[in-house]
Amino acid sequence: MSRDWQSAALLLAIMITVALLATLAPPAMQRTVTEAFVKLVVVIGLYIFVGNSGVFSFGHVGFMAIGGYVSAILTILPAKKQVALDLPPFLETLQLPGLAAMAIAMLVAAIIALLVAAPLMRLRGIALPMATFALLVIVHVVALNWQSVTGGRQALVGLPRFTGLWTAVGGAALALVVATIYQQTRHGLALRCSRESEVAAAATGIDVGRERLIAFVLSAVVVAMGGVLFAHFLGTMTANTFFLDLTFVTLTMLVVGDMRSLLGACAGVALVSVVSELFRSLERGIDMGGHVIEAPPGLQEIALAVILLVILIMRPHGLVGDWQLAWPKKKAKEGS
Amino acid sequence: MIVIQNAIDAISLGAVYALAALGIGLIFSIMRLINFAHGELIMVGGFTLYALAGQPYLVMGLAAILVAAILALGLERVAFRPLRKASPATLLISSFAVSYLLQHVMLMIFGSRPMGVDFLPQLGDAVELGPLRVPELQLAAIVVTVISMTGLALFFRRSRIGVEMRAAAEDFTMARLLGVRANRVIAAAFVISGVLASMVSLYLVAQTGTVSYKMGVNMVLIAFVASVIGGMGSLVGAALGGFLVGIVSVSLQAYLPVDLRPYRDAFVFLAFIAFLLWRPQGLMTRRADMERV
Numbered sequence: 001m002s003r004d005w006q007s008a009a010l011l012l013a014i015m016i017t018v019a020l021l022a023t024l025a026p027p028a029m030q031r032t033v034t035e036a037f038v039k040l041v042v043v044i045g046l047y048i049f050v051g052n053s054g055v056f057s058f059g060h061v062g063f064m065a066i067g068g069y070v071s072a073i074l075t076i077l078p079a080k081k082q083v084a085l086d087l088p089p090f091l092e093t094l095q096l097p098g099l100a101a102m103a104i105a106m107l108v109a110a111i112i113a114l115l116v117a118a119p120l121m122r123l124r125g126i127a128l129p130m131a132t133f134a135l136l137v138i139v140h141v142v143a144l145n146w147q148s149v150t151g152g153r154q155a156l157v158g159l160p161r162f163t164g165l166w167t168a169v170g171g172a173a174l175a176l177v178v179a180t181i182y183q184q185t186r187h188g189l190a191l192r193c194s195r196e197s198e199v200a201a202a203a204t205g206i207d208v209g210r211e212r213l214i215a216f217v218l219s220a221v222v223v224a225m226g227g228v229l230f231a232h233f234l235g236t237m238t239a240n241t242f243f244l245d246l247t248f249v250t251l252t253m254l255v256v257g258d259m260r261s262l263l264g265a266c267a268g269v270a271l272v273s274v275v276s277e278l279f280r281s282l283e284r285g286i287d288m289g290g291h292v293i294e295a296p297p298g299l300q301e302i303a304l305a306v307i308l309l310v311i312l313i314m315r316p317h318g319l320v321g322d323w324q325l326a327w328p329k330k331k332a333k334e335g336s
Numbered sequence: 337m338i339v340i341q342n343a344i345d346a347i348s349l350g351a352v353y354a355l356a357a358l359g360i361g362l363i364f365s366i367m368r369l370i371n372f373a374h375g376e377l378i379m380v381g382g383f384t385l386y387a388l389a390g391q392p393y394l395v396m397g398l399a400a401i402l403v404a405a406i407l408a409l410g411l412e413r414v415a416f417r418p419l420r421k422a423s424p425a426t427l428l429i430s431s432f433a434v435s436y437l438l439q440h441v442m443l444m445i446f447g448s449r450p451m452g453v454d455f456l457p458q459l460g461d462a463v464e465l466g467p468l469r470v471p472e473l474q475l476a477a478i479v480v481t482v483i484s485m486t487g488l489a490l491f492f493r494r495s496r497i498g499v500e501m502r503a504a505a506e507d508f509t510m511a512r513l514l515g516v517r518a519n520r521v522i523a524a525a526f527v528i529s530g531v532l533a534s535m536v537s538l539y540l541v542a543q544t545g546t547v548s549y550k551m552g553v554n555m556v557l558i559a560f561v562a563s564v565i566g567g568m569g570s571l572v573g574a575a576l577g578g579f580l581v582g583i584v585s586v587s588l589q590a591y592l593p594v595d596l597r598p599y600r601d602a603f604v605f606l607a608f609i610a611f612l613l614w615r616p617q618g619l620m621t622r623r624a625d626m627e628r629v
Contacts, residue, residue, distance in 0.1 A: 054425075055425070056425045056428065056429065119609075119613050120609070120613075122613065122616075123612060123613070123616050124616065125424075125616075126370065126424050126425075126428075126568060127564065127612055127616045127617075129425065129428065130370075130560060130561075130564050130612070131608075131609050131612050133557065133560065134561070134605040134606075134608050134609050135605075135609075137557060137601065137602070137605045138602045138605050138606060141598075141599055141601045141602040141605075142599065142602055145598040145599055244553065245436070248432055248433075248436050251429060251432070252433070255429060296444045297443070297444065298440040298441070298443040298444035299440075299444065301436060301437075301439075301440035301443075302437055302440045302441060302444065304436070305433045305434070305436045305437035305440070306437065308429075308430075308433040309415055309430060309433045309434065309437070312419060312422070312426060312429065312430045312433070313415075313418040313419060313430075316422065316426065
């Protein structure tokens with residue numbers, strides 16, 4: 001079995017173990033773990049493009065929003081849609097099962113990603129990440145103002161909450177498998193080559209723009225799946241959920257582990273989720289012998305930013321660095 | 337007449353954008369850092385005004401400038417100096433982290449609700465210029481920008497550190513070999529960017545009368561666009577880009593069909609992407625920034 005599959009199998013085993021442990025925990029804790037798995041889907045999706053290409057994208061949360069809104073429109077009860085939105089009749093009466101809605105949402109994200117990225121991937125250097133910023137802003141402005149479809153500034157409520165613990169784990173497993181397969185294909189290898197040296201890759205005949213496009217579309221689809229899961233986890237959609245803060249959190253998750261490996265991406269999600277949960281419980285207040293110690297709101301985010309900065313400064317390749325997961329090595333036979 | 341009115345709107349808005357873009361362009365030209373936290377320098381300037389509300393306006397304004405400059409200096413020392421050798425992408429992420437950090441420190445101290453500040457409300461009055469009515473704030477924005485830019489131009493040509501800064505922007509390694517002190521030049525650049533940011537906060541607070549922990553975000557996104565359009569690293573370009581974005585925004589606001597107007601910013605950013613595809617290197621490009629193999 002290849003190194004990549006060994007690592008994926010072990011990660012999968014760890015994920016299932018964590019999920020099994022979570023089933024024993026109280027419901028609040030289970031929700032936290034579910035949310036972490038949903039974020040993992042998004043971060044793995046982000047990894048497919050950012051990790052393999054080395055190019056930062058600030059626009060992927062936009063695809064989360066697109067996935068979430070499409071799925072919301074397809075699953076909310078027609079009666080509720082009639083009140084909150086102003087959709088064409090065939091969309092208003094339509095109500096699909098979750099999986100079908102998710103598939104359509106991912107398809108829509110794929111088409112938009114293809115249309116948008118085809119010209120964008122020609123950009124080089126710092127212009128490309130800046131353009132992805134523009135993408136995020138455009139999606140956000142549209143979501144905030146397209147009253148008849150997204151509900152505009154009001155929250156869109158009434159999404160069926162079908163994202164439970166095992167749905168999220170299933171999504172994360174699927175994302176992991178897709179990412180593992182992708183990075184072993186010709187395209188994945190070529191893109192990783194361009195990450196190390198764009199010039200050398202181009203010189204060996206790799207069409208860097210095209211490889212980036214393939215990864216971008218694939219990663220947008222996976223991120224959109226994460227967006228669908230997230231929307232049906234929250235049960236509501238607001239435009240402001242899918243903007244800079246979420247972009248920051250997901251990028252932090254990707255970078256603190258090691259953005260160049262799936263193991264790093266998973267480790268980053270785990271670390272950030274644990275830290276967030278610790279501080280969230282601090283913010284709720286801890287009873288210490290009659291005295292309730294309560295951290296002010298905002299501390300969780302501050303901790304996150306500090307951790308990211310410290311890791312960027314002290315360990316530029318992330319916590320995990322170049323460490324890889326693999327089977328324990330068999331001892332060499334005597335005499336060989 | 338409406339055309340002239342719109343032109344004045346465009347120039348004054350462009351002037352503010354140009355100030356914000358200059359702050360970002362200056363830092364980028366010297367250390368390849370796209371400083372997302374520039375927005376938080378603006379925000380902290382605004383909160384200084386809030387904290388000193390009731391003092392004479394001059395005191396409030398000078399304090400805001402001072403605080404933003406000191407904060408910029410501090411950020412350089414604590415967060416960006418250790419990362420000086422990092423790639424532009426890593427620097428961008430780290431400035432993103434600094435921005436997030438500062439926002440939430442302010443959230444922790446002041447809460448998330450926007451708060452009213454009384455700062456030069458009389459600038460809202462309009463001046464009659466023939467048939468035109470121009471808010472004083474717009475005139476002030478134009479005047480302040482012109483003065484700042486003239487000051488900057490003189491600083492870059494006449495003062496020793498200004499010349500060093502230009503040399504560092506041209507070729508940092510070479511400048512250091514010739515005796516330019518890296519720490520001094522970069523620190524000075526951050527102080528200037530802090531001062532420029534505080535000017536923007538004075539404008540924003542005088543215009544809206546409120547401060548909030550997210551007040552710098554929109555401005556910094558626009559300033560990004562402006563500085564990239566100008567050509568990252570070129571100061572003249574950044575200023576030009578600022579005015580251009582101002583003109584595009586005001587024209588869209590004025591001439592878009594009414595039901596599309598709420599989407600104005602989406603169109604601005606769409607135009608930005610279109611511009612990038614046409615001229616990814618920006619309007620003004622320096623030879624030193626061309627990628628070489």
